[in-house]
Amino acid sequence: MGSFHLTKMSLRNLFKKPATKMYPVIAPTFTPMTKGHVVNDIEVCILCGICEKKCPSLAITVDKPAETWIIDPFACIQCYSCIRTCPKDCLTMLPQYTGASTEKCSRSITKPELSPEDKAAQEIAAREKEARIAAAKAAKAAKDELANKE
Ligand code: SF4
Ligand code: SF4
Structure with a gap:
């Protein structure tokens, strides 16, 4: 009985489609x-x-x-x-x-690597940003000074 099942399983596996794909031939x-x-x-x-x-x-x-x-x-x-x-x-x-x-x-x-034009634009943007930060800091310092005087 056991060998009959084994033979049946072996024959079935012989003729059925493979469970895995032929990677990398089949993507x-x-x-x-x-x-x-x-x-x-x-x-x-x-x-x-x-x-x-x-x-x-x-x-x-x-x-x-x-x-x-x-x-x-x-x-x-x-x-x-x-x-x-x-x-x-x-x-x-x-x-x-x-x-x-x-x-x-x-x-x-x-x-x-940036092109010379892009580099120049980046430097201008960085300088503008620094100027904006400095202006904001100066405005805050002035506001604080005014508040301290009052
Ligand atoms: S954080 Fe990003 S790099 Fe790090 S393990 Fe998760 S997916 Fe991968
Ligand atoms: S922008 Fe920042 S978070 Fe996004 S990939 Fe670059 S280093 Fe990583």
């Missing part, structure tokens, strides 16, 4: 909900470091002086915390797995 199907890998639109990223602080698995490193954003895809647990907290919405979960690799390595993205 897997990804849905919008597939937890793939995190990508950063580095041109929008301001290197504020919030994603690094919010990542529970310490997968992200933000190097502000070097203008570099680094992710260790092997440490990422696809929790979406960085994506939810990024103030610039520049992080996305791509519904595709990280490509196969023979080495355990991090992905590093560096902010592209």
Whole structure:
């Protein structure tokens, strides 16, 4: 009886479709909900470091002086915390797995070099911001001084 069942099971398995896919010959199907890998639109990223602080698995490193954003895809647990907290919405979960690799390595993205025009515009914006802050501080100091006199 036992050997009859075993033979039946073996024959059934011989002729039924395989349970696994011939990856990578047959590509897997990804849905919008597939937890793939995190990508950063580095041109929008301001290197504020919030994603690094919010990542529970310490997968992200933000190097502000070097203008570099680094992710260790092997440490990422696809929790979406960085994506939810990024103030610039520049992080996305791509519904595709990280490509196969023979080495355990991090992905590093560096902010592209600005054109001279963009650099000049950025410096002007920074100077204007500093001037606005200084004016606001001066106005507050004057207001406080007036209040103290009264
Ligand atoms: S939180 Fe967003 S803007 Fe800030 S460093 Fe991370 S990716 Fe860049
Ligand atoms: S998805 Fe989660 S684990 Fe992955 S980098 Fe973002 S915060 Fe870290």
